[in-house]
Amino acid sequence: xxxxxxxxxxxxxFTTACSQSSPDKVSEVLKQAAATTAETKDLSKFQKxxxxxxxxxxxxxxxxxxKGVEEVISGYSGGYxxxxxxxxxxxxxxxxxxxxxxxYDSTKIDYPTLLKVYFNSMDPTQVNGQGPDHGTPxxxxxxxRNAQQKQTAEQMIAELNKSGKYSKPIAxxxxxxxxxxxxxxxxxxxxxxxxxxxxxxxxxxxxxxRFQRQFPELIKPGRNLAQK
Numbered sequence: 001x002x003x004x005x006x007x008x009x010x011x012x013x014f015t016t017a018c019s020q021s022s023p024d025k026v027s028e029v030l031k032q033a034a035a036t037t038a039e040t041k042d043l044s045k046f047q048k049x050x051x052x053x054x055x056x057x058x059x060x061x062x063x064x065x066x067k068g069v070e071e072v073i074s075g076y077s078g079g080y081x082x083x084x085x086x087x088x089x090x091x092x093x094x095x096x097x098x099x100x101x102x103x104y105d106s107t108k109i110d111y112p113t114l115l116k117v118y119f120n121s122m123d124p125t126q127v128n129g130q131g132p133d134h135g136t137p138x139x140x141x142x143x144x145r146n147a148q149q150k151q152t153a154e155q156m157i158a159e160l161n162k163s164g165k166y167s168k169p170i171a172x173x174x175x176x177x178x179x180x181x182x183x184x185x186x187x188x189x190x191x192x193x194x195x196x197x198x199x200x201x202x203x204x205x206x207x208x209x210r211f212q213r214q215f216p217e218l219i220k221p222g223r224n225l226a227q228k
């Protein structure tokens with residue numbers, strides 16, 4: 001459970017040095033991003049995709065920083081329970097994984113690039129979890145919506161397995177999309193609205209920064225957390 005991880009990170013704050021780069025700049029970026037989260041947007045003209053890779057706070061934060069992505073919503077998918085709650089999902093009684101719904105402009109970013117972002121913002125070999133979050137609610141899943149997406153995802157996984165980049169096989173599931181359930185309001189835009197949360201400081205922000213350092217050309221203006 002993430003509540004346990006938050007307690008652990010609280011302990012780490014007092015026992016280890018903070019490893020952030022340019023914390024003042026990171027804080028300012030998060031504040032400016034948070035100021036735009038309350039805007040009401042018409043998302044009807046955008047494409048949608050669904051991905052899971054550990055904590056949805058982290059995945060949402062990564063994709064919110066990507067050019068061409070208009071909005072990201074945290075939620076639950078891949079299970080069998082209707083209207084699941086955070087507690088139910090965390091207790092492994094729903095079959096759902098924490099996931100995100102990504103709204104994007106397909107004229108600015110395509111599906112393969114979204115998957116490029118996905119694979120390079122996580123450890124795709126970790127089974128049923130990411131980082132300190134363990135269990136099936138944190139498993140990694142690409143939810144495809146058509147045969148072409150399924151083929152693209154499976155091909156990328158096969159290429160990664162052959163590349164020698166990883167010492168273990170890719171553990172990402174490729175599963176047909178069925179239904180997405182929005183998470184509770186307090187989970188939305190969590191990183192930007194809660195920048196001082198210990199979990200955000202020690203897990204979410206470093207995960208976003210690792211991705212952004214690899215692909216600076218994909219960072220949305222005003223969302224660079226990797227700047228020095």
